[in-house]
Amino acid sequence: MAAADSWSWFPALALGVSLLKCLFINAYHSTDFEVHRNWLAITHSLPVSRWYHENSSAWTLDYPPLFAWLELGLARAAQHFDSNMLRVENLNYVSQNTLLFQRLSVVFTDLLFIYAARECCRCVQEPKGPRDVLSRPSFVLAVLLLWNFGLLIVDHIHFQYNGFMFGFLLLSVAKHLQHKHLQGALLFSVLLNLKHIYLYVAPAYGVYLLRSYCFTQDHSGGSVSWRSFRPLRLLALGSIVASVCALSFGPFIAMGQLPQVLSRLFPFKRGLCHAYWAPNAWALYNVLDKSLALLGVRLKLLEEAELPRASMTGGLVQEFQHSVLPSVTPSVTLVCTLLSILPALASIWRRPRGARGFLRCLLLCALGSFMFGWHVHEKAVLLAILPLSFLAVESREDAGIFLVLTTTGHYSLFPLLFTPAELPIKVFLMLMFTIYSFTALRKLHSGPVLRPLESAYLLGLGVVALACEAAFPLSPWRHKLPFLPLLATSVYCSVGVCYSFLRLYASLLRQEEKHKQL
Amino acid sequence: MHTCSLVSICVLLGLVVRWGVSLNSYSGAGKPPMFGDYEAQRHWQEVTYNLPPQEWYFNTTENDLNYWGLDYPPLTAYHSLICAYVANSINPEWVELHKSRGYESPMHKLFMRATVLVADLMIFIPAVVLYCLYLTDGSSKKKVSTLFCFLLYPGLILIDYGHFQYNGVSLGFTLWGVLALGLGWDALGSVAFCLALNYKQMELYHALPFFCYLLGKSVKLGLMGLFLLMRIASTVLVTFALCWLPFLSGSGYAMQVVRRIFPVARGLFEVQCLTSSLSFLWCA
Numbered sequence: 001m002a003a004a005d006s007w008s009w010f011p012a013l014a015l016g017v018s019l020l021k022c023l024f025i026n027a028y029h030s031t032d033f034e035v036h037r038n039w040l041a042i043t044h045s046l047p048v049s050r051w052y053h054e055n056s057s058a059w060t061l062d063y064p065p066l067f068a069w070l071e072l073g074l075a076r077a078a079q080h081f082d083s084n085m086l087r088v089e090n091l092n093y094v095s096q097n098t099l100l101f102q103r104l105s106v107v108f109t110d111l112l113f114i115y116a117a118r119e120c121c122r123c124v125q126e127p128k129g130p131r132d133v134l135s136r137p138s139f140v141l142a143v144l145l146l147w148n149f150g151l152l153i154v155d156h157i158h159f160q161y162n163g164f165m166f167g168f169l170l171l172s173v174a175k176h177l178q179h180k181h182l183q184g185a186l187l188f189s190v191l192l193n194l195k196h197i198y199l200y201v202a203p204a205y206g207v208y209l210l211r212s213y214c215f216t217q218d219h220s221g222g223s224v225s226w227r228s229f230r231p232l233r234l235l236a237l238g239s240i241v242a243s244v245c246a247l248s249f250g251p252f253i254a255m256g257q258l259p260q261v262l263s264r265l266f267p268f269k270r271g272l273c274h275a276y277w278a279p280n281a282w283a284l285y286n287v288l289d290k291s292l293a294l295l296g297v298r299l300k301l302l303e304e305a306e307l308p309r310a311s312m313t314g315g316l317v318q319e320f321q322h323s324v325l326p327s328v329t330p331s332v333t334l335v336c337t338l339l340s341i342l343p344a345l346a347s348i349w350r351r352p353r354g355a356r357g358f359l360r361c362l363l364l365c366a367l368g369s370f371m372f373g374w375h376v377h378e379k380a381v382l383l384a385i386l387p388l389s390f391l392a393v394e395s396r397e398d399a400g401i402f403l404v405l406t407t408t409g410h411y412s413l414f415p416l417l418f419t420p421a422e423l424p425i426k427v428f429l430m431l432m433f434t435i436y437s438f439t440a441l442r443k444l445h446s447g448p449v450l451r452p453l454e455s456a457y458l459l460g461l462g463v464v465a466l467a468c469e470a471a472f473p474l475s476p477w478r479h480k481l482p483f484l485p486l487l488a489t490s491v492y493c494s495v496g497v498c499y500s501f502l503r504l505y506a507s508l509l510r511q512e513e514k515h516k517q518l
Numbered sequence: 519m520h521t522c523s524l525v526s527i528c529v530l531l532g533l534v535v536r537w538g539v540s541l542n543s544y545s546g547a548g549k550p551p552m553f554g555d556y557e558a559q560r561h562w563q564e565v566t567y568n569l570p571p572q573e574w575y576f577n578t579t580e581n582d583l584n585y586w587g588l589d590y591p592p593l594t595a596y597h598s599l600i601c602a603y604v605a606n607s608i609n610p611e612w613v614e615l616h617k618s619r620g621y622e623s624p625m626h627k628l629f630m631r632a633t634v635l636v637a638d639l640m641i642f643i644p645a646v647v648l649y650c651l652y653l654t655d656g657s658s659k660k661k662v663s664t665l666f667c668f669l670l671y672p673g674l675i676l677i678d679y680g681h682f683q684y685n686g687v688s689l690g691f692t693l694w695g696v697l698a699l700g701l702g703w704d705a706l707g708s709v710a711f712c713l714a715l716n717y718k719q720m721e722l723y724h725a726l727p728f729f730c731y732l733l734g735k736s737v738k739l740g741l742m743g744l745f746l747l748m749r750i751a752s753t754v755l756v757t758f759a760l761c762w763l764p765f766l767s768g769s770g771y772a773m774q775v776v777r778r779i780f781p782v783a784r785g786l787f788e789v790q791c792l793t794s795s796l797s798f799l800w801c802a
Contacts, residue, residue, distance in 0.1 A: 023538030432530040439523040
């Protein structure tokens with residue numbers, strides 16, 4: 001048997017999943033492939049001053065400048081594969097070498113994610129006593145992170161660089177767990193300048209670092225000791241964030257292009273929901289609105305002609321208004337999001353519970369923003385799933401919430417791969433990940449992890465999956481109601497995601513209650 | 519972790535890897551006029567669907583043996599026939615006599631790849647799982663590791679899911695034969711191996727061990743062994759007879775099939791024969 005601290009299984013897991021990723025090189029890829037090819041072309045062929053103005057393609061640069069610099073670096077390597085992909089006018093250019101380069105770049109940048117996963121596994125609390133490798137929390141976490149279904153299909157089939165970004169996030173979390181707060185702050189600042197969607201979790205960082213790093217002592221009851229404020233630490237944090245942002249945005253501020261860059265980063269013209277509704281609170285709101293409208297028409301309380309033409313189908317983003325319930329504006333979503341994360345932030349201010357409390361708060365910020373945000377994409381659920389994996393291997397309650405959120409969240413990603421050739425891959429991979437997560441967590445926590453109601457819900461998810469993927473395409477309704485599977489998936493998954501959100505909050509508040517009683 | 523879940527995970531990983539390889543190109547893709555093994559299999563579906571069994575192995579106006587003529591034993595032909603029925607129900611153009619030559623399309627590729635996967639799922643993979651669980655020694659962890667390696671063997675995956683062949687079927691049947699013999703079910707084992715032999719004549723490479731084992735076992739048992747031998751002989755004869763039934767009606771049919779599956783007239787080193795047997799050796 002291997003020695004207790006031998007980590008030889010980690011490279012095997014990492015290598016195995018990397019080789020699997022290479023098998024998907026010729027699989028379907030979405031328009032995101034062209035998006036990134038276009039950005040390679042823009043950053044390589046045009047001067048910096050044109051990067052955020054270039055719009056000959058519909059896929060304009062809408063990530064922060066550090067990501068643009070990353071694309072420039074990738075473009076340097078790309079010219080050895082096929083220099084034609086770097087020409088801005090070559091829209092939708094997909095040669096075999098372009099495909100190979102782009103796919104391999106995602107596999108390569110995932111190395112950061114692999115390193116971050118390893119750091120996280122190092123921070124996991126291992127129970128005492130000799131244990132077989134397969135039942136160690138660090139091993140289970142490694143599999144849950146490295147072989148995560150959502151990340152595999154979004155990054156390596158649909159095509160994105162989420163693994164690279166999550167690498168920064170997980171590494172930052174790992175640094176906080178190791179009490180290296182400045183490094184964690186640096187990594188997060190870099191991440192913010194790579195993809196601004198992580199602003200969702202910035203409040204958690206802000207409150208935690210202020211409370212636990214800038215104030216060095218607590219009173220005996222756990223409340224903050226105002227006298228222990230260290231202005232130097234705040235200055236250090238501030239300068240780290242400022243310098244990273246300066247490095248990233250500096251050239252554009254110097255050229256007076258900041259408003260243009262910001263308008264690209266925050267395009268609020270898009271609708272409340274994506275064409276396929278992410279399984280959040282607004283999906284339930286939409287369905288409620290539609291049902292009330294239909295009911296109103298049936299009961300003759302509303303005129304059908306008065307209702308706005310709401311379109312639920314369509315491939316590109318659409319605006320639509322609600323018929324019965326009040327319409328939702330971006331500011332409403334912002335208020336709702338802030339209200340949903342405020343209790344979590346207040347909780348870690350009043351009673352910081354170390355880095356794990358911070359992680360829980362980060363999770364709630366991510367999930368709160370997913371639930372109430374404007375124009376949320378279903379891929380954003382990964383922002384909650386990956387950090388929750390860490391908590392799941394340490395606590396039975398979190399493991400239960402993890403199973404519900406992950407299975408639902410992963411299933412909600414199914415519509416991303418709608419081609420028939422990819423159907424077996426998504427089904428087999430999903431089954432693999434689901435079977436592993438259920439059995440490994442059950443073994444880890446020595447007993448059943450799910451409540452009966454939760455098990456019933458997840459079985460129902462299987463029924464919905466069969467209905468949408470197998471039964472519906474063969475049924476007579478597929479022409480009359482083509483959006484029905486998407487609607488069903490979205491609504492059913494919303495229930496699961498909302499439930500997970502509420503349970504996570506309940507566990508946070510319950511921990512606070514327990515603390516108060518001590 | 520439960521052996522059951524570990525086995526499921528291994529099987530699912532094996533299936534993902536197989537399908538991942540399927541996404542790539544197949545033998546002879548986009549290379550008229552002859553294309554490759556993929557077109558050969560499609561052509562056999564065309565021939566078996568549209569023509570009566572007595573004409574499958576003969577050179578007629580409807581069946582040009584120079585264009586991928588059937589040169590595997592009858593069970594391959596029956597398998598092609600079943601696939602052809604499914605193909606015809608999805609899109610008749612795939613198996614239209616003469617007109618479907620060189621037919622290539624993404625949906626057709628999906629269908630053909632799916633037939634390989636289904637055949638594997640029904641025959642090869644269950645045999646491998648049962649073999650690793652019941653006929654290998656060691657702890658359950660060792661058995662699962664064996665299963666893992668077995669299912670991820672690249673040679674078979676690349677040839678069946680890349681190049682395009684159905685070696686999983688014949689190897690699967692052979693493995694069922696080994697499994698049955700290992701569990702002491704000699705007659706069933708013989709049936710399974712006969713099916714393998716009637717699927718691909720290259721299983722003859724494995725025939726001697728089966729023959730010697732069964733003969734040796736029979737000799738050792740004395741009088742009971744004689745009964746065993748007779749039982750095995752009769753099951754072999756019945757299996758062969760059932761497989762060759764359509765070809766036993768008239769004169770010369772069976773001989774023609776034998777001539778097609780053992781093309782000594784073509785010379786021992788004809789390229790296709792060589793590559794097929796090499797690939798088979800690799801998998802065996």
